[in-house]
Each structure stands twice: as C-alpha cells, then as structure tokens.
Amino acid sequence: MSAGGLTLALPKGRIFEEAVELLSRAGLPLYLPEKSRALRFDMNGVQVLELRNQDVPVYVDLGVADAGVVGKDVLAESGRGVYEPVDLKFSGCRLSLIREVGAAGPLNRVASKYPRLTREYLARRGLSAEVIKLSGNIELACLTGLADAVVDLVQTGSTLVANNLEEREIVMHSTARFVVNRTALKLKRETLRPLIARLRALTE
Amino acid sequence: MRLPEGTRDVLPPEWAWRESLRAQLSGQFARHGYRGVDVPTLEFQDAAHPQDATAFKLIDRDGSVLALRSEFTTAIAQLARRRFPEGPFPLRLQYAGRLWLRGQASELGHLREFTQVGAELMGVRSPQADAELLEVAGSALRGVGVAAQLEVGHPGFVDGLLEDAGVTGAARDALHEAVDRKSGPDLAAGLRAHDLSADLGRTLHAVMDLYGGPEVLPAARALPLGERAAAALGDLAAIAQAFGPERLLFDLGMSRRYGYYSGYTFRAYVAGHAQPVLGGGRYGGRAGEWPGAGFAVGLERLTEVAARHLPPEREVVLALDEAGVRHAQALGLVAERAWTADAAELRRYAEARGLRRMVRGESFMPVEEEA
Numbered sequence: 001m002s003a004g005g006l007t008l009a010l011p012k013g014r015i016f017e018e019a020v021e022l023l024s025r026a027g028l029p030l031y032l033p034e035k036s037r038a039l040r041f042d043m044n045g046v047q048v049l050e051l052r053n054q055d056v057p058v059y060v061d062l063g064v065a066d067a068g069v070v071g072k073d074v075l076a077e078s079g080r081g082v083y084e085p086v087d088l089k090f091s092g093c094r095l096s097l098i099r100e101v102g103a104a105g106p107l108n109r110v111a112s113k114y115p116r117l118t119r120e121y122l123a124r125r126g127l128s129a130e131v132i133k134l135s136g137n138i139e140l141a142c143l144t145g146l147a148d149a150v151v152d153l154v155q156t157g158s159t160l161v162a163n164n165l166e167e168r169e170i171v172m173h174s175t176a177r178f179v180v181n182r183t184a185l186k187l188k189r190e191t192l193r194p195l196i197a198r199l200r201a202l203t204e
Numbered sequence: 205m206r207l208p209e210g211t212r213d214v215l216p217p218e219w220a221w222r223e224s225l226r227a228q229l230s231g232q233f234a235r236h237g238y239r240g241v242d243v244p245t246l247e248f249q250d251a252a253h254p255q256d257a258t259a260f261k262l263i264d265r266d267g268s269v270l271a272l273r274s275e276f277t278t279a280i281a282q283l284a285r286r287r288f289p290e291g292p293f294p295l296r297l298q299y300a301g302r303l304w305l306r307g308q309a310s311e312l313g314h315l316r317e318f319t320q321v322g323a324e325l326m327g328v329r330s331p332q333a334d335a336e337l338l339e340v341a342g343s344a345l346r347g348v349g350v351a352a353q354l355e356v357g358h359p360g361f362v363d364g365l366l367e368d369a370g371v372t373g374a375a376r377d378a379l380h381e382a383v384d385r386k387s388g389p390d391l392a393a394g395l396r397a398h399d400l401s402a403d404l405g406r407t408l409h410a411v412m413d414l415y416g417g418p419e420v421l422p423a424a425r426a427l428p429l430g431e432r433a434a435a436a437l438g439d440l441a442a443i444a445q446a447f448g449p450e451r452l453l454f455d456l457g458m459s460r461r462y463g464y465y466s467g468y469t470f471r472a473y474v475a476g477h478a479q480p481v482l483g484g485g486r487y488g489g490r491a492g493e494w495p496g497a498g499f500a501v502g503l504e505r506l507t508e509v510a511a512r513h514l515p516p517e518r519e520v521v522l523a524l525d526e527a528g529v530r531h532a533q534a535l536g537l538v539a540e541r542a543w544t545a546d547a548a549e550l551r552r553y554a555e556a557r558g559l560r561r562m563v564r565g566e567s568f569m570p571v572e573e574e575a
Contacts, residue, residue, distance in 0.1 A: 063478020072389075085412070087389035177389070183473050183480070185386075186355060186453055189416055200388070 009068030011053035019069040026198040066184035073174035086178040111141035112151040210316025232344040238298035243279040258307035293327030322500030329495035335446035352472035357458030360436035368430025414456035418449035528563035
C-alpha cells in the first residue's frame, strides 16, 4: 500500500501506542518513536502529529491532518463533521453521571469536561441544570459542593469507590474511532479506502 | 478599533486579487449566457428560510423583523418570480455579494461575513440543465487557474432508501446523520436502537462506501433498491452521462446536510484544501415551486486557493505637476499627485511608500535626487 503524503493526527499517551500498533498491522509503515520532545514525526513518508486528544478532531476537520484516531467521547464533544468510518474498539470507557453516595437533592449544577454532551444529556432527560466546564479532577466538584453531580469518564470505577462516589447513569459508551477529513477521503481514496478496509477487518 | 468576530479587513494587494477573480468568474458565467442581477442585503425574516436559524436579525421601524442576507439562492429565486414571471425559460442569472451568518464558528474558511459569486439556471429541469451547471462551474474554475475535482451526489438516494423501507421520524434522522458521517458504528447502533431490518443495514453500510469514480454507479445499481432510490440513482446517472462520467467523482452517501436540495448536489475539491471551493445542486420543483439549479463559489476560499496570476502591478510614480500626471498615465503608469512643494516631505513619503521615480512634465527623475 502506498501511504506517502498521508498526515495522521494521533493523541498522545496510551492511545498513541495502541493506534500505532493497529495502524502498523493495517499496513502503514509506523513505529513507536524513541522518547523525545518531538511533536511531529516522518515515519517512512507518513507524517504523524502527536496532539492532545481534544485537538485531533480540529486538525482532521480543518484538513491539516488527513485522518486520525480519537475517542468517540471527545469526537462527539467536538461537534466536528468528520467522517468516522471505523470503531477501533480499544480505549473503551463510558461517560456517566456521578454523584456522592446517597445524594438525593435536585440537580441544579453539573460539572464536566464535556459541557456539550452534558447539556445534551440533561436536555434529553428534561432537566435544566447549569453546566460548569472544568478541566480535570472533576470528582472534586462533587465532593466540595461546587456541583450536585458530575459527568465524567469511568474506566474501572476504582476512583469513584475511593472517593465515596457512585455512578448513577451511563451517558454514552466510547471507544477509539478512526476519523477522516471529508476532502481527503475523496482525493486520497487510493490510500484511505484500502486502509479503512483493513482496519475494519482487523477490528471486526 | 476592534472588528466583530468573524469579520475582516481586505487590504490593497488582496483586494485587487479578489476583484480580479470576481470579474473573471462573472466573465466566465456571462460567456454561457448568465446575466447579472443584485438583490437587497436586507430581507424580511422568514421562519421557512433555510438559514433562518443562523441569520443576523434586525428590527425595522414598525417592529417587523428583518434578516441580513444569509444565502443567495432563495433571494434569486424570489427575484425571478417577481421580475421574470413569464420567463423566458430557462432563465440564466448570476450574482455576487456578501452574506452573513451569525452561528458560524470563525476559523479557517468559516468567516461570519463572506462573499459568494454564483449562477442559477431556473425554470427547467433536465439532465442537460444539470450537466450545464457542472460545465459552467468546472470551466470557471479552470479559467482562474484552479485544478478542481467535481463530485456529485444525490441526497434523494439515501432518503429514498429510508422512505422505501418505511423508516420515519427520529430513526430516519439518526440514520441520515450516521450515513452522512460515514459512521459505520453509529449506523449499526441506530439500526439496533430502532429495531430495523438487517437487509436495510447491509444496504446502508454498502452505500457509505459508494464514493469514488464512475464505477460507483453500477455498484449502486447492484444493491436492492426500491422505487425512489432507483429513481434518484437514475437521475444522477443521466446527469453523469450528459456531462461525461469519467470527469466526475461520486458519493452516494451524501445525505442530510443538504436539506433543501431536491435533486443532485455537487461540490469542487482542490487538493490541499479542506473546504470545497464551490457547491451547489438542484432545488425546488415541488408543489408551487419553480424548478432550479445553481452553485456558488466562496470567494474568500477561492482567493486562498487560486494560483496568483495577478496582472503585474503597474509602477506608481509621484507627479510634481499636471503635465507629469498626464505623461505618466499616457505611459500606462499610476500617477500620485504631489500635494506640497516641500521636497524633503515628498521624498520621505516616496521612500515610505516605496516609490522610485518622480515625474515633472515629460521627464522622470529618481526619488533620491533633489526634485
């Protein structure tokens, strides 16, 4: 497969390693780079950009990258209109409504790193709570009384137990998705179509 | 000194480039018989307008609500009905002007105030008319030196599949959305959530991959199609036949983003640019509406994309008298008049402005020398 001229946006961290491993098996000449401060790699003709996961949909939508890998949670929160042809099935987690164990009062304020998804969830439930956007350690908002509940990622649930919190309802399930820029899919289809087919075969 | 978000100034070299592109596009459209019209910037607000949700609104003296023009096709179609009720048809019109959208995020290729140059072919419906617009669009882009790839689709194809399968309401919206994003996972989830048949699922999954060259058409024909989907596909094939299928890309998975189109849609891609430089399609033709089709070029995007073959800039000279102005202009130069006799001030200005020569009567002199 000729993959020259392709630019990929990958999120840093564990998902980067899993994405490189899967994309290599799908035929791209990628490899795990040595630990360095580089943010951009030329991997045998494929340009790889290492980004924060929230930035992957931006780079792909605006066409700076042709394709990328990003969690469905982050993609849905971004509201970007990119193609998302393959569920890569790793980095599984769920976005849930979380409250202190036994909390029963009304939901007036909900804190989250995902304000858009939180608003959509509250609207679906017919609730009119105020949404507070935070950047990290969302659970603290509940414990300190900043918010009545939080919407946040749950992977194993151990953080919740350690902090006297409980999961009340699942807002959405998320896994990593392969995303593609709308123009790139058409103009670089010679490369992208077979890549998508192999990724599907590998994840089915 | 600030500007509202999503608006911008246009400065001299870019202004000249934009105006030259706009004039070249209008000239290209005119060669095919498209005559220019202009419509007001202020419109009555109308809840049925396709961009009503994102148009800027103003309150008129009497309290009625006006909207800033947010889209051309609706306004041009209304002008046609007002001014050319008897045709003759087909009616070929072109336009150029500004549009405003409140909701647009301002980023690459998404200003809130932007310019479109476009053409509309109204009052007729035929594959030849649809192919004509592809021809006009393609040749206009070639005329300004842009190598673009035209892609056609037909939102009625996916909609017809869903209609033929009896899918309605929220399920239909969800599936349109998933197909348009070519999201296999979301499509599968939507089919499960609404308890839809595995046959429909297989067809829709296949439709998402129906993009590429003319080989897409026979692949689509091989699917189990109901009456409506087959009609949409037949329409698209006839247009492609009239234009030359080998000159087109196809995407049969294009769906809900183009709600007001009633026939084919098309866009032009340019390598290295994420946004299409041009888009259009067929609209109207339903009860009480005129049939029409058209397209618009985003002038800001085209300005970025088009190779810069500006006519070479003419030299500007500083004229010290009226005879000098006449002499310089007769030679095809640009003459700026001296506004003072203070030679030092003129020299300072000429240097700051990058002028190399002055002219008095019929003799030129370099700026460095005493005037």
